[in-house]
Amino acid sequence: MSNALRVIRGEFGRVCLLDMNRPLVRHAHHHVHFLVKAEGADTFFEVRGVTVELTDTLGVVMNAWEPHSYVHDPKKPPTIILAFYIEPAWLASYCLDWQYMPDTQIFSGNRVLLDWTARCYVQDLAQLMVLHPVQTAEHVACLSQLMMHLVHTLTDQQTLRRSLRELARGSSLLPPVRRALSLISQEPAIYSDIGALTRKVGVSRAHLYRMFEDSIGIPPKLYANAVRIERAISIVSQPDAKMMSISDDLGFSAPAHFSRFFHDHAGSYPTTWRSAVAE
Template sequence: MLKQEIRAFQGRFGRAVLFDTNTPVVEHAHSQCHVLIKCGGADGHYYVCDERAPFRDDTIVLVNPWMPHRNPRRAGGPASRVLALYVETVWLSERSADVTSGRLKPFARPSAPISTLIRSLADHLAATMISGDSSEVRLEEILYDLIDQTLSSYATGKARSDLPRSTTTLDYRIRRAIAHMRDHISKEVEMSDLAQIAGLSRSRFFELFRSCTGVSPRLYMDALCIDVAARTLASTTHPLTEIARRLGFSAPGHFSRFFQQHTSVSPSDYRKAAAALRQNGGIPILDATRNEAPY
């Protein structure tokens, strides 16, 4: 039986979240490179673009940016301890010449055997996050080592996606719609309004948007909402009611359910987890006003 643990660490690299969960996760996508490592509890699996990815002590799950994925676990079953890394591609491109923001598809496969070194680094990071007695610098050292080893072990410069490098290479109509989405990050934004902004029929807009980005407009907006919510929860004391309202949810309960369905963690637990590391490790408050997103 796992003792319930939730820890969240955010920085320029992205975010690292350690949590115990026995709830399913709906299909969603991220702008970041996403790595999932089991650190205890029950085995399971994810689906990455409908390809089954085992989630066990001896495997690692690897999700490229904007690749839809989900976890169909049975609600209320045995819990798993998950170490989830969300690594910003811009940050990666600055650390490695082999990773070009938005263009490179780092991982050729959604799952692979985990190496002894990466297993050790993941367990060390999880234990350090739980103990909360290390400095931000030390926590970052372990985390950066884990990210670097994961990339050197599993990334391939030959595997490229069809995703464009930046908005300058996108179809100008989709670029216009995405600019509006980034300026109005909210669940209230209607897809038909975005199609009108793009100057396209609804069906053509959905088709072209998916062709350009790899995901639907709704999944794209959901990803923007989750990023802003996580950043705001970790770095401000804004009430959940206010965060829900700003992101276009009609009730705080709808926002809480949305956040948990996409992350396996409730908004209040995520906030407490981030605060615990800040208080114990001296991790500074972040700027939650920067609604950064690719494209």
């Protein structure tokens, strides 16, 4: 059973130390996503259907909304993964050009070679999270050093300097897509049902899927799942929130269904996640 060992949160987003021994379903995030191995067997992710290795010297990096899944080999021992879910606005402070293009696909590839400095930062942060579970400024400082190092290593400035034509195309969403995004954000329990969503927006399922893929790069169901898991993570992290209420509020027919959804997307059951959150 996969588990969250530690979770730290802040303006930067969140960082999770995950002990992984089972797959994660295909999903996406609004975050910029970094994955590095802290301990255990080499493994891999699939990003847009392409296999990307995760080893001591190779990390995985994803732009916002890139669909991906974790594929665990049951014949191998578990892997402890340090997973970074970084808010684009926070990351922009390390990449000034990106401040003017927050939707830019900032990274041109999904592999990052981890040099000695990066590996030291990874180990320092992982050990700090385990040995000192109460979150401090030291955690954030260590995270900031690692992010700055990775961004300076990875950022392809040519990727950021898109033409005005590309910027205009990327910044406009068709009215049905804008309407669908707003509905999902306001009522994820209702509009995670794509049938209900298409009826409310007034377009066919096939047309909505095509517009989502063209404008965001993922189907509406993945987007709705991303909204639900982020809402769930936020509420589950509150110590007094009841699991039954969270399940009902997010539109699950039973707490067991919510628990399985949470595990399949976040890599841990919600009760274990709550215990791992550093305060």
